[in-house]
Amino acid sequence: MRVRLERWRRSVGSAAIALCAAAGLGGALAAPAAAAAGPTPVTSYTYTSVAGDYIGQGKAGTYREPTAKITLTGDAGAVRVRVEGGEDLWDIDIAAPKGEQLRPGVYRDAERAAFRTGRSPGLDVGGNGRGCNEVYGQFTVNQIATDASGAVTLLDASYTQKCESATAQPLKGTLKYRALPLSYAYKSEPGDWIGQGKSATHLGATSTFTLQNAPDGGVGFAVEGKREEWTAEFRPPPGERLASGRTYQVTDAQGSARMDVSGNHHGCNTTTGEFTVDRLYFADDGTPTGLAVRFKQFCDDSTAALTGTIRHGA
Secondary structure (H helix, E strand, O other): HHHHHHHHHHHHHHHHHHHHHHHHHHOOOOOOOOOOOOOOOEEEEEEEEEEOOOOOOOOOOEOOOOEEEEEEEEEEEEEEEEEEEEEEEEEEEEEEOOOOOOOOOOEEEEEHHHHOOOOOOOOEEEEEEEOOOOOOEEEEEEEEEOOOOOOEEEEEEEEEEEEEOOOEEEEEEEEEEEOOOEEEEEOOOOOOOOOOEEEEEOOOOOOEEEEEEEHHHEEEEEEEOOOOEEEEEEEEEOOOOOOOOOOEEOOOOOOOOOOEEEEOOOOOEEEEEEEEEEEEEEOOOOEEEEEEEEEEEOOOOOOOEEEEEEEEEE
16 A cells, blocks of 8 residues: 555656646636637526526526627626527626635625625626525636736636525526636546545536646646545557547556556556547647546556546636
């Protein structure tokens, strides 16, 4: 067991340094860089309403550009997203506490945005002429970015709103404005040394992410948050480059692709399994800017699997 621990510490040194650099993220307002000729950012709004909720009337809906018109105004202090789809019209306001700026994180005890008091964040969702006099709720910011003028250029957020009373039926929604995926999810079978039989999902509200080159033409990924630290490396067979749309088998044989997923001070001496690169994008200088990969890893001689999905700007 000691060998595994020491090996993991050696392998994650450079990734840990990169994570520290990424934690700043331009004052916590930056987002993963979009790759040249890469994926198209998503602009959408989805809501679900429980029967008894005045705003959503117990219905659900999804709106996405270009079918719907979705516009965003404001800065990192407060933003408004307007959604026009068919005969529907929605306005979603989210605001930081007075004098502060929105950053990735969870904002609880939100009050009606225009009338928020003290250090409370603001939330106000209205649809088709219906609005709340009093708002009780919370929202989560997974990603937010601004330009040089302070205008918001990217937003990935979700909310839960209760109208007039803290015990009212909820309205829930997710809004994305020019957003790219950013997440890590894993599931560990009982007996898997790395994940210890647990499962979790990391998003931008709770965790920081790093994507970088790895040795031998590979790509390295790291995530830190929720009392966890993970690193992953995916390398092609010798002499090749990783390619989108390909599944790589990882074996003990010479010339095989390589994979090494480590977490929470647990690492493997050898790994087998497979990984599928769904999407992979690079900048002109060869730096990876987007990665979507699925993996299944077996540690040393174990038959218990660790499976996971990584989405970083792709």
